[in-house]
Amino acid sequence: MDLVNLTVEKALAQLERGELTAEALMKATLDRIARLNPRLNVFLSIDGPRALAAARDVDRARAVGTPLPPLAGIPVAVKDVLATRAFRTTAGSRMLETYRPTYDATVVQKLETAGAIVVGKTNCDEFALGASGEYSAYGPTKNPWDQARVPGGSSSGSAAAVSAGLVLAALGTDTGGSVRVPAAFTNLVGLKPTYGRVSRYGLIASTSSSDTVGVLTKTVADGARMLAVLAGRDVRDATTVNEPVPDYLAALTSAHRRFRVGVPAEYFQDGMDPEVESAVRSAIGLLGGLNCDVVEVSLPYTTSALAAYYLINPSEVSSNLARFDGIRYGRPDRPAEQFKTLSDVYAVTRKNGFGAETKRRILLGTFALSRGYVDQYYLKAQRVRTLLDQDFANAFESVDVLLTPTAPDVAFAIGAVQEPLTMYLVDVNMAAASLAGLPALSVPCGFVRGLPVGMQLIGPAFHEADLLALAARYEAETDWIERVPTVE
Amino acid sequence: MEDSTYDIRRIAELARLDLTEAERAKYGSQLTTILDYVGKLESVPTEAVPPADHATGNTNVTRPDTVEPSAAELIVRSAPGGGFRIPSVRSLWTS
Numbered sequence: 001m002d003l004v005n006l007t008v009e010k011a012l013a014q015l016e017r018g019e020l021t022a023e024a025l026m027k028a029t030l031d032r033i034a035r036l037n038p039r040l041n042v043f044l045s046i047d048g049p050r051a052l053a054a055a056r057d058v059d060r061a062r063a064v065g066t067p068l069p070p071l072a073g074i075p076v077a078v079k080d081v082l083a084t085r086a087f088r089t090t091a092g093s094r095m096l097e098t099y100r101p102t103y104d105a106t107v108v109q110k111l112e113t114a115g116a117i118v119v120g121k122t123n124c125d126e127f128a129l130g131a132s133g134e135y136s137a138y139g140p141t142k143n144p145w146d147q148a149r150v151p152g153g154s155s156s157g158s159a160a161a162v163s164a165g166l167v168l169a170a171l172g173t174d175t176g177g178s179v180r181v182p183a184a185f186t187n188l189v190g191l192k193p194t195y196g197r198v199s200r201y202g203l204i205a206s207t208s209s210s211d212t213v214g215v216l217t218k219t220v221a222d223g224a225r226m227l228a229v230l231a232g233r234d235v236r237d238a239t240t241v242n243e244p245v246p247d248y249l250a251a252l253t254s255a256h257r258r259f260r261v262g263v264p265a266e267y268f269q270d271g272m273d274p275e276v277e278s279a280v281r282s283a284i285g286l287l288g289g290l291n292c293d294v295v296e297v298s299l300p301y302t303t304s305a306l307a308a309y310y311l312i313n314p315s316e317v318s319s320n321l322a323r324f325d326g327i328r329y330g331r332p333d334r335p336a337e338q339f340k341t342l343s344d345v346y347a348v349t350r351k352n353g354f355g356a357e358t359k360r361r362i363l364l365g366t367f368a369l370s371r372g373y374v375d376q377y378y379l380k381a382q383r384v385r386t387l388l389d390q391d392f393a394n395a396f397e398s399v400d401v402l403l404t405p406t407a408p409d410v411a412f413a414i415g416a417v418q419e420p421l422t423m424y425l426v427d428v429n430m431a432a433a434s435l436a437g438l439p440a441l442s443v444p445c446g447f448v449r450g451l452p453v454g455m456q457l458i459g460p461a462f463h464e465a466d467l468l469a470l471a472a473r474y475e476a477e478t479d480w481i482e483r484v485p486t487v488e
Numbered sequence: 489m490e491d492s493t494y495d496i497r498r499i500a501e502l503a504r505l506d507l508t509e510a511e512r513a514k515y516g517s518q519l520t521t522i523l524d525y526v527g528k529l530e531s532v533p534t535e536a537v538p539p540a541d542h543a544t545g546n547t548n549v550t551r552p553d554t555v556e557p558s559a560a561e562l563i564v565r566s567a568p569g570g571g572f573r574i575p576s577v578r579s580l581w582t583s
Contacts (some may be wrong), residue, residue, distance in 0.1 A: 277580060307526040327572055344575075351505065377526070383537045421518075
């Protein structure tokens with residue numbers, strides 16, 4: 001069975017026509033995972049028997065003519081920052097090595113209600129803090145396109161899982177690029193929805209004001225199917241919005257619609273890889289001939305976005321990670337009652353449970369929020385955030401969608417980036433859309449030196465349908481998605 | 489803007505992070521580099537720009553005041569020994 005070339009859409013069609021059973025699909029999936037996971041380090045937890053049992057249930061239901069939900073029998077993976085009752089949830093950290101949630105995240109419930117089968121939990125940068133996957137406490141995930149390279153982060157495992165044909169779709173999270181960058185590095189479609197479009201209930205919080213649950217798939221249509229299942233208001237997440245969910249699949253066929261596409265100059269930095277720039281500019285050129293008006297625009301505050309993000313993110317992280325104290329979550333190295341003071345319980349637990357990047361962010365955030373500094377750092381960044389909002393609002397008065405490179409380079413070698421700031425710069429084109437809460441999509445647009453390149457579409461809030469439509473139009477005219485990595 | 493050097497011991501104490509001497513040196517220097525980078529925001533004019541008050545336009549999202557099942561019991565049951573034994577809270581100010 002060719003899992004690497006199989007999409008959610010094709011699998012559903014084959015299952016429906018009886019050419020494939022869910023059990024056979026799941027067996028092939030589990031076999032491939034068993035063979036490749038040791039090398040790629042994608043999954044932190046797997047439950048084969050549970051997945052197989054669920055697959056057999058789907059086949060039985062189909063055999064007796066029970067109407068089946070939209071993703072019935074589809075093997076999926078979930079980034080290990082989302083709570084699952086059936087699997088431990090580590091957030092890629094030693095702190096939560098044995099943590100078993102007592103509930104499922106809303107998005108996990110929605111996937112399972114839709115019939116998808118969660119095969120396992122994927123590796124990620126610790127607490128979703130990173131751009132390469134190298135900050136995971138469980139070792140880096142390898143890029144299926146070149147195992148000496150990173151798949152991008154922080155949704156490293158989810159991206160590798162889909163691009164290596166281990167599952168057909170995966171959930172990631174995108175706080176400052178963590179779905180889009182891995183998508184660009186692994187030739188996938190990576191969707192970051194509007195903040196408030198998809199519930200965060202059950203997501204271990206990183207930056208509460210920009211965290212989103214996103215999706216990694218091989219095609220735009222698969223992404224639309226996943227978003228259709230995940231989108232919607234959730235009473236358990238007060239930041240979800242009562243915005244109607246459009247028919248994302250129907251929106252894909254929009255050949256008649258003329259899109260005004262804005263290309264912001266600020267997203268093409270001097271330091272970016274010239275071949276990557278060239279690939280993105282070719283894509284822009286192609287779109288110009290596909291019922292689109294392409295215009296240059298300017299979003300002047302873009303050059304401040306990353307700095308604002310790396311003040312706001314650590315500040316919120318420092319607050320959100322205060323709960324990891326050895327009592328509420330995490331365990332110190334010996335029973336808490338054996339410590340003389342509570343402070344010692346906290347200090348030892350956090351010293352042993354957190355990795356370097358996590359500690360750095362907590363320190364930076366604690367400082368940025370501290371008395372005497374909060375105005376010039378955290379609040380200043382929040383003011384700049386308002387300017388970023390205005391940049392987008394201004395742009396969207398004259399264009400429907402913005403088009404930028406996703407990352408300034410292709411996937412780099414594991415170990416190549418040692419400086420924290422250099423790692424942050426991978427997200428240079430990601431931060432503004434995250435801070436503004438806007439939907440964004442990375443779609444494959446070429447190869448440079450054998451490695452995938454992605455371009456980013458950004459739209460106004462709740463305009464995911466437009467992004468998917470334009471991306472589908474581009475995808476139909478190109479064949480980047482037909483290239484797959486050789487992983488054996 | 490004030491001098492961005494900072495007391496890393498004090499910050500680590502606030503964050504309840506026990507750092508080694510080597511970590512203080514390493515993180516201290518890395519944070520200085522990062523703070524230099526984010527310090528570029530100082531030159532962005534933001535007088536009369538309010539801090540972002542985000543993001544969705546929602547205000548006062550409420551639900552009916554009805555009793556719903558709570559996960560509290562499940563969580564307590566997941567504690568080793570059926571509870572969480574910790575040093576006295578008084579240890580925070582008497583030690």
